[in-house]
Amino acid sequence: MGNYRIAVLPGDGIGQEVTAGAVEVLKAVGVRFGHEFTFEYGWIGGAAIDEAGTPLPEETLRLCRESDAVLLGAVGGPKWDGNPPHLRPEKGLLAIRKQLDLYANLRPVVCYDCLASASPLKPDLVQGVDFVIVRELTGGIYFGQPSGRVVENGEEKAVDTLLYKKEEIERIVRMAFTLARGRKKKVTSVDKANVLSSSRLWREVAEEVAEQFPDVELEHMLVDNAAMQLIRAPKQFDVIVTENMFGDILSDEASMLSGSLGMLPSASLSASGPSLYEPVHGSAPDIAGMNKANPIAAILSAAMMLRLSFGLTAEAEAVEHAVRQALDQGLRTADLAPSGGRIVSTNEMVEEIKTAVLDYTAIAQIMTVYA
Numbered sequence: 001m002g003n004y005r006i007a008v009l010p011g012d013g014i015g016q017e018v019t020a021g022a023v024e025v026l027k028a029v030g031v032r033f034g035h036e037f038t039f040e041y042g043w044i045g046g047a048a049i050d051e052a053g054t055p056l057p058e059e060t061l062r063l064c065r066e067s068d069a070v071l072l073g074a075v076g077g078p079k080w081d082g083n084p085p086h087l088r089p090e091k092g093l094l095a096i097r098k099q100l101d102l103y104a105n106l107r108p109v110v111c112y113d114c115l116a117s118a119s120p121l122k123p124d125l126v127q128g129v130d131f132v133i134v135r136e137l138t139g140g141i142y143f144g145q146p147s148g149r150v151v152e153n154g155e156e157k158a159v160d161t162l163l164y165k166k167e168e169i170e171r172i173v174r175m176a177f178t179l180a181r182g183r184k185k186k187v188t189s190v191d192k193a194n195v196l197s198s199s200r201l202w203r204e205v206a207e208e209v210a211e212q213f214p215d216v217e218l219e220h221m222l223v224d225n226a227a228m229q230l231i232r233a234p235k236q237f238d239v240i241v242t243e244n245m246f247g248d249i250l251s252d253e254a255s256m257l258s259g260s261l262g263m264l265p266s267a268s269l270s271a272s273g274p275s276l277y278e279p280v281h282g283s284a285p286d287i288a289g290m291n292k293a294n295p296i297a298a299i300l301s302a303a304m305m306l307r308l309s310f311g312l313t314a315e316a317e318a319v320e321h322a323v324r325q326a327l328d329q330g331l332r333t334a335d336l337a338p339s340g341g342r343i344v345s346t347n348e349m350v351e352e353i354k355t356a357v358l359d360y361t362a363i364a365q366i367m368t369v370y371a
């Protein structure tokens with residue numbers, strides 16, 4: 001059975017709680033399936049600023065490069081909000097994405113039947129929602145130069161630059177089409193081509209890539225309309241591909257279709273080295289340290305790691321099955337309270353999922369699917 005080195009970067013706030021939960025579940029996978037997972041910890045974000053004076057220490061980067069995959073929690077918090085730009089926790093996250101070439105951020109949005117009433121939308125609108133947001137992660141306005149504040153002729157200004165190279169667009173759009181080929185064969189490319197030059201290039205490149213995938217339908221949608229369509233008729237989507245900032249914003253919006261931001265996992269795939277897995281949510285300072293955070297986004301991110309980085313499909317299915325079982329049995333962290341059930345802590349949810357992984361049999365899953 002396999003040996004896998006996993007770099008764990010808990011970061012800040014609930015990042016620490018939810019990664020601890022995901023590690024527990026991975027340990028259970030190791031026991032149940034006979035794998036050896038080695039967990040090595042590194043600093044990132046505010047914790048790294050406090051510890052090493054920088055949001056992404058060299059040591060952390062080295063650890064990640066020497067690992068088979070990276071599990072990350074979240075960064076940021078009010079403690080560092082007043083810091084100068086180079087000492088913001090979020091800089092550490094952006095830097096690791098760039099340094100590890102994590103260009104493709106896959107964010108699956110699924111509404112579990114038992115959580116349809118956790119969504120603020122009508123249950124019949126969200127039941128059956130199942131699409132993936134493919135977000136470009138290493139380009140666009142979060143990285144373009146110049147960026148910063150200037151004083152010109154006594155006037156204070158701030159600038160950010162939205163820049164995309166053709167090849168950056170090509171590779172992410174190709175990823176979306178490849179993904180759609182194994183799904184419902186529809187790509188919605190979201191842009192702002194009525195205003196932005198970068199979006200006009202994006203649209204042209206999407207058309208070019210589409211020619212190589214004649215079996216997949218391509219539609220273009222302006223981002224403002226996309227924000228509305230996600231609420232009006234979310235089941236129209238299969239694969240949404242979009243640039244960095246639009247993907248960031250639309251995925252938080254889309255999380256409400258699944259009931260909570262605490263339900264959305266993600267995989268940040270590298271072009272050249274280990275990939276990174278992280279929940280879509282942030283460090284949630286409002287609930288940090290309270291044992292209230294929903295660990296499922298982090299746990300499902302670990303499942304994505306098993307499937308995409310290690311090729312451990314049965315193991316990934318075991319984790320996903322365990323999550324579904326815990327929810328079907330009525331366990332709910334506080335964020336999922338509107339769907340009824342029994343409110344449990346982060347640790348209780350982790351414990352239940354861990355136990356279900358240890359007890360997992362393929363037969364159990366077949367019974368659930370075909371019952």
Ligand SMILES: NC(=O)C1=CN([C@@H]2O[C@H](COP(=O)(O)OP(=O)(O)OC[C@H]3O[C@@H](n4cnc5c(N)ncnc54)[C@H](O)[C@@H]3O)[C@@H](O)[C@H]2O)C=CC1
Nearest residue numbers: 074075076077261262281282283284285286287293294335
């Ligand atoms: N990937 C990352 O590390 C990200 C970091 N951030 C940082 O996190 C800090 C807080 O940002 P916010 O805008 O408040 O976004 P956030 O995602 O941390 O929280 C937004 C809301 O969702 C809730 N929430 C988030 N995750 C949850 C979970 N697992 N279970 C239950 N409830 C959950 C929070 O309690 C909060 O009310 C900021 O410093 C921000 O820069 C924000 C987004 C992503």
Ligand SMILES: CC(C)CC(=O)C(=O)O
Nearest residue numbers: 090093094142248280282
């Ligand atoms: C630093 C931010 C870009 C993090 C974030 O909001 C995200 O990746 O979803």
Ligand SMILES: [Mg+2]
Nearest residue numbers: 248249252280
């Ligand atoms: Mg975000």
